Amino acid sequence: MSDTYLELVNSGPAAAVAKKLGLPRPAPLRRTDADAVDQPLTPGPVLVLSDSASTGEADAVAADLLSWDLDVRRDTRLGDHDRWGAVVVVLTGLTHPAQLSEPALTLGSVLRKLAPSGRVVTLSRTAPPALAAPSGDDVDPAPAAARHGVDGFLRSVAKELRAGATGNGLVLADGVEVSSVSVRGGLRFLLSARSAFVDGQLLTVGTDAGTEPADWRRPLTGAVAVVTGAARGIGAEVVRVLARDGAQVLGVDVPAAGEALSAVMNAVGGTALQLDVTADDAADRILDVARSRFGHLDLVVHNAGILRDKLLANMTPEKFEALLAVNIAAPLRMNETFAAPGTLGGQAVAPRIVSLASTSGIAGNRGQTNYAAAKAGIIGMTRALAGPMSRTGGTANAVAPGFIETDMTATVPAVARQIARRTSSLQQGGLPVDVAEAIAFLASPQAGGINGQTLRVCGQMVVGQ
Known part of the structure; x- marks a missing residue:
């Protein structure tokens, strides 16, 4: 489904009219082009800034960026016709909010020179716990204020950016080095076109548990993944992207979607499995097919889901319970098998479980009490799985989409659809x-090093955080 308004206001007479009337003018986003192998990581040079206490760590970040053949600068001088592709602001040494002023104002002085679809990325430290430590020592309020202040600062910067530019942050646990693999991996993702619709988000890197891929462009080479709900929409695109990144993929969907599922899997040389995920033996059947076909299974993507929208006053037991059965009960049941030690991983990558949540599960949504409960349940499930998965060397995380242009959202009434598109910082729906x-x-x-978290892919919607 295309966004006709976006196309109109970016070409021809309609663009001039929209500008004159002050109408929203969402910019086309820079996304990864699968056919352009040598697509630059950023659309211009990268400026690295820092507070005065983080100079050494900023130098280390700059050195890592240089290793990716980027044009990296440590001062704000730029040619009259050049644009910054990205600005990385290293704030890992903050101990007082006053230390934020200098790097923040320096960032502000270069934002007008940020390229379309440019990036602002902060690196900061996790705030101390809110309660006294077990030893009884009190928490120093100044570092807590400084570190937590970065969150509000970054989210606000993201709302000020224009022309498809985004702002996101990595929050490092104490003891995690800026040069750790997971920090470098997170930074590369946030700088790249792969994060086009991720905006105003902060990801915590809790440990130095990542492994550097042999090829950053195909980091899943040798991995085997299963994707449920793979026949269409987001699931079909997950199959394509995982395969592009080197994975062998097993796609699962209900028998009624068999023809569409076969088409998706044939296109990537994958394997199709017609299966209802609510079946008691669903996980065992998936595991049997993966092992017989590929020898092992590394990655599980819980994407299968249904909608049964109704105001709660009009909701029937059948609608409420059917949705819970597919959207949350099925992943919970399957994870009893997938999260067990020795089930996943041991080959190209460590065990991974990634589940589809939703911004409805974070902020709620009218007429979606069942859906929001299930998607909030996915977030809770993901947090609870983080510990068991880490003990097997793996991770469990979730992705929460906002308004995404799919066949499903095409059925939303026209006015509501336009409102949903324009109420994000990027003023458009995602793909x-x-x-x-x-x-x-x-x-x-x-x-x-990223575990138990939910990453929003919503263009920084006004709802939630």
Whole structure:
């Protein structure tokens, strides 16, 4: 489904009219072109800024960026006709909010020179716990204020950016080095076109558990993945992106979608399995097919889901319970098998489980009490799985899409659809590939330090955080 308004206001007379009337003018986003192998990581040079206490770590970040053949600068001088492809702001040394002023104002002085679809990425530290430590020592309020202040600063910067530019952050746990694989992997994702619809988000890197891929462009080479709900929409795009990144893919969908599923899987040389995920033996059957066909299974993507929207006053037991059965009960049941030690991984990548949540599960949505409950349940399930998965060397994470242009959202009434598109910082809906890119990143070996988290792919919608 295309966004006709976006196309109109970016070409011809309609663009001039929209500008004169002050109408929203969403910009076309820079996305990964699968056919352009040598697509630059950023659309221009990268500026690295820092607070005065983070100079050494900023130098280390700059050195890593240079290793990716980027044009990296440590001062704000730029040619009159040049544009910054990205600005990385290293704030890992903050101990007081006052230290934020200098790098923040320097960032502000260069934002007008940020290229279309440019990037602003902050690196900061996790705030101390809100309660006193077990030893009884009190938490120093100043570092807590400084570190937490970066969150509000970054989210606000993201809302000020224009022309498809985005702002996101990596939040490092104490002890995690800026040069760790998971930090480098997260930074590369946020700088790249793969994160086109990720905006105003902060990802925590909790450990240095990532593994550097042999090829950053195909980090899933040798991995075997299963994707449920793979016949169409987001699921079909997840299959394509995982295969592009090197994975062998087993696609699962209900028998009624068999023809569409076969077409998707044939296109990537994958394997189709017609299966209802609510079946008690669904996980065992998936595992049997994966092992017989590929020898092992590394990655599980829980994408299968249905909608049964009704106001709660009009909701029937059948609609409520059917949705819960597919959207949350089935992943819970299957994870009893997939999260068991020795089931996943042990080959090209460590075990990974990535589940589809939704912004409805974060902020709620009118007429979606059942759907929001299930998707919030996915977030809770993901947090609870983080510990068991880490003990097997793996991770569990979730992706929460906002308004994505699919056949499903095409049925939304026209006015509501336009409102949903324009109420994000990027003023447009995302594409299925945007969700797929986030899933592929979280499934990758370099994301091993990211665990138990939910990454929103929503263009920084006004709802939630």
